[in-house]
Amino acid sequence: MNQQQIDRINALARKAKAEGLTEEEKAEQAILRRAYIDSVVGNLKGQLDNTVVVDEKGRRRKLREKKEGE
Numbered sequence: 001m002n003q004q005q006i007d008r009i010n011a012l013a014r015k016a017k018a019e020g021l022t023e024e025e026k027a028e029q030a031i032l033r034r035a036y037i038d039s040v041v042g043n044l045k046g047q048l049d050n051t052v053v054v055d056e057k058g059r060r061r062k063l064r065e066k067k068e069g070e
Contacts, residue, residue, distance in 0.1 A: 012032070
């Protein structure tokens with residue numbers, strides 16, 4: 001996600017509040033928002049994949065994905 005896309009998301013949000021969006025603009029907004037969310041989630045996942053937890057005994061371990069039911 002680049003700055004130009006973020007600026008477009010913000011411009012569409014301002015326009016939606018002020019006067020409303022056309023169907024094409026609503027579709028563009030949805031696509032841009034999905035791309036932004038995917039970018040944020042990907043960055044967060046990458047950061048968490050490289051996070052290490054140190055316990056009280058000084059042992060280091062990587063975080064693991066939580067399984068359903070845990």
